[in-house]
Amino acid sequence: MRDVMLSGRLATRGGGAVRNAVHLLALVFLLLAIAFGVIAWAAGDTFYLRLATEALIFAGLAMSVDILLGYTGLLSLGQALYFGLGAYTSAVVLRDIGPSFWLAMGMTLVLATLAGTLGGFIANRVKGVYFALITFGLAQVVAKVVYNTRELGASDGLIGVPEITIPLGLFTVEAANPAAFFLFVLAFVLLLYAGIAYLMDTPFGRTLTAIRANDRRVPFLGSNPLVYRMLAYVLAANVAALTGALYPMLRGFVSPELMFFHTSGNAVITVIVGGVGTLIGPILGSVLLTALRSVVGTWTEHHLIVIGVLFMLSVILLPKGLIGAIRPWLQHRLTGSETPR
Amino acid sequence: MPEFLDYFQFVLAPQMLNGLSLGVAVILMALGLTIIFGLLDVINMAHGEFYAIGAFLALSVGALGFDFWVMLAVVPLMMVPIGWLTEQVLIQRVFHSRERHILTLLLTFGFGMVLEDVLKLVYGPNTQKPPTPIGGGTEILGIFLPNYRLFLIVFGAALILAVWLVVFRSRLGAMVRAAAWDKDMASSLGVPVRLVYSGTFAFGVALAGLSGVLLAPIYSVFPTMGRDFILMAFTVVIVGGMGSIQGAVVAGVLLTQVQAISSLYISPVWSDPLVFGIMVMVLMVRPQGLFGKLGNA
Numbered sequence: 230m231r232d233v234m235l236s237g238r239l240a241t242r243g244g245g246a247v248r249n250a251v252h253l254l255a256l257v258f259l260l261l262a263i264a265f266g267v268i269a270w271a272a273g274d275t276f277y278l279r280l281a282t283e284a285l286i287f288a289g290l291a292m293s294v295d296i297l298l299g300y301t302g303l304l305s306l307g308q309a310l311y312f313g314l315g316a317y318t319s320a321v322v323l324r325d326i327g328p329s330f331w332l333a334m335g336m337t338l339v340l341a342t343l344a345g346t347l348g349g350f351i352a353n354r355v356k357g358v359y360f361a362l363i364t365f366g367l368a369q370v371v372a373k374v375v376y377n378t379r380e381l382g383a384s385d386g387l388i389g390v391p392e393i394t395i396p397l398g399l400f401t402v403e404a405a406n407p408a409a410f411f412l413f414v415l416a417f418v419l420l421l422y423a424g425i426a427y428l429m430d431t432p433f434g435r436t437l438t439a440i441r442a443n444d445r446r447v448p449f450l451g452s453n454p455l456v457y458r459m460l461a462y463v464l465a466a467n468v469a470a471l472t473g474a475l476y477p478m479l480r481g482f483v484s485p486e487l488m489f490f491h492t493s494g495n496a497v498i499t500v501i502v503g504g505v506g507t508l509i510g511p512i513l514g515s516v517l518l519t520a521l522r523s524v525v526g527t528w529t530e531h532h533l534i535v536i537g538v539l540f541m542l543s544v545i546l547l548p549k550g551l552i553g554a555i556r557p558w559l560q561h562r563l564t565g566s567e568t569p570r
Numbered sequence: 571m572p573e574f575l576d577y578f579q580f581v582l583a584p585q586m587l588n589g590l591s592l593g594v595a596v597i598l599m600a601l602g603l604t605i606i607f608g609l610l611d612v613i614n615m616a617h618g619e620f621y622a623i624g625a626f627l628a629l630s631v632g633a634l635g636f637d638f639w640v641m642l643a644v645v646p647l648m649m650v651p652i653g654w655l656t657e658q659v660l661i662q663r664v665f666h667s668r669e670r671h672i673l674t675l676l677l678t679f680g681f682g683m684v685l686e687d688v689l690k691l692v693y694g695p696n697t698q699k700p701p702t703p704i705g706g707g708t709e710i711l712g713i714f715l716p717n718y719r720l721f722l723i724v725f726g727a728a729l730i731l732a733v734w735l736v737v738f739r740s741r742l743g744a745m746v747r748a749a750a751w752d753k754d755m756a757s758s759l760g761v762p763v764r765l766v767y768s769g770t771f772a773f774g775v776a777l778a779g780l781s782g783v784l785l786a787p788i789y790s791v792f793p794t795m796g797r798d799f800i801l802m803a804f805t806v807v808i809v810g811g812m813g814s815i816q817g818a819v820v821a822g823v824l825l826t827q828v829q830a831i832s833s834l835y836i837s838p839v840w841s842d843p844l845v846f847g848i849m850v851m852v853l854m855v856r857p858q859g860l861f862g863k864l865g866n867a
Binding site for chain 1: 613663681687688797805812837
């Protein structure tokens with residue numbers, strides 16, 4: 230298996246350039262984000278740092294949609310379910326059990342794995358549009374139940390999540406400090422990115438790509454597509470939930486809106502506009518769309534029209550998203566070859 | 571025994587009839603969805619917004635001084651060009667792509683988002699309640715029912731029958747079914763497939779608009795009204811079998827009855843998960859739904 234992978238890698242020099250181009254974008258993004266953090270910190274800003282942190286948190290949700298859509302070929306219209314699950318778990322743990330970051334994350338990991346397995350068991354019964362509709366329905370039903378459960382704050386959500394201190398071995402991060410928490414979330418999301426990007430480069434990730442390309446042929450390669458789809462689904466659920474768990478640490482509250490279709494739909498839009506199947510695309514897309522929403526929001530409350538039209542244009546004109554549009558150019562720059570993939 | 575009769579007369583039967591009136595409207599929605607899917611293979615995520623547009627257009631027509639019967643005739647006609655244009659301008663753009671399913675779903679989803687905000691822009695975000703067009707109530711076999719709900723059931727049933735007749739018993743319907751079965755063959759036999767596609771999409775959209783007009787007096791009218799309704803319509807379509815007309819009717823009646831009766835015993839909050847649970851169970855046993863696809867039957 231290893232040999233096959235290796236020779237495959239050697240045979241497609243272009244493939245390496247593709248990865249380089251994407252990794253370069255990730256690096257540029259990291260540097261720009263750090264620069265932004267430092268400038269904003271020096272200027273004593275809170276608002277933009279909080280907004281940027283939120284953009285990164287939603288970038289995590291978008292990445293989880295991309296694992297399913299971009300790699301496995303499954304369109305999830307209900308990924309906010311797991312994002313909200315993480316947010317609520319984290320809020321309940323921090324508020325009622327104890328303000329421990331690692332406990333909140335650990336609980337989220339356990340619950341998201343359980344819920345993801347259960348949800349995956351239901352959703353993976355079907356494929357294609359049925360999968361999209363089932364995930365949509367699943368999230369909608371759970372959101373409605375949460376919305377009507379008094380113990381979870383019903384329509385008001387949970388407020389009064391304490392500001393926590395995150396112990397990271399050598400030093401600690403105060404969630405109340407906008408710049409520090411921004412850098413922490415930046416590191417968290419980019420580590421997630423690196424982890425997923427690595428995973429997608431392993432035989433596991435290649436099998437997912439194979440499922441996306443043609444799931445009926447995957448059994449001939451000796452893999453059970455259902456097992457891999459389940460794994461991808463649970464992985465995506467965890468990515469969504471873990472980034473969701475950061476939300477109450479940032480805002481101090483959670484609301485049922487986090488689980489609504491609005492949130493799931495936004496994640497899908499982010500992935501499509503940013504670039505499906507690139508992982509970095511969703512991150513850039515999230516930052517870009519958050520910025521756009523905030524700019525448009527200053528002169529009209531009807532930003533959905535702008536975002537919606539942009540999204541439709543993106544589906545029609547740039548089906549590979551922003552990254553898909555700039556990658557060939559970047560690749561050309563990196564390798565000097567004339568063959569964009 | 572008399573206790574049960576009393577219970578039936580005053581609690582169960584009215585609830586079932588209420589459920590039926592909702593069911594008829596859901597079926598009209600689901601018919602549009604399922605016909606569009608059966609013929610074009612397109613999931614119309616904007617269907618709920620078309621339903622909302624129908625309700626708002628009814629408000630506008632009403633504000634001009636026309637009565638309910640004019641709305642009932644005019645609004646579906648106004649919906650036809652909207653549906654036609656949507657098909658021509660949006661759906662056709664990605665119709666021949668390899669990932670048609672996903673792309674059309676995404677496009678209509680984006681379009682629904684835009685439509686919802688446009689409705690907010692034009693009509694404002696507030697809830698409006700049109701007057702009930704037919705007041706009073708009637709007692710049938712000792713069961714009291716508001717006249718409007720009664721009208722809804724009869725009118726809706728007639729409409730569903732009419733759709734069935736058009737699709738299965740008319741030349742036009744034969745063309746639609748032929749195009750759904752094999753569009754190349756249909757095209758070579760002289761069926762104007764492109765026209766049939768646009769026409770069918772517009773027809774589905776008009777049905778959604780019509781259910782908007784019919785339900786506006788019962789539920790209120792607000793820009794996001796389509797969202798709650800669309801899940802039920804999708805559930806009905808999935809349980810009945812995507813693209814099946816009989817399926818939509820059977821599943822529509824069944825699921826709304828489950829919802830209506832169960833909400834007598836459990837909190838209405840839990841009736842949604844119950845209906846959804848039924849859908850999951852049907853998918854486990856019969857992933858293709860209860861009935862087959864349009865054109866195959």
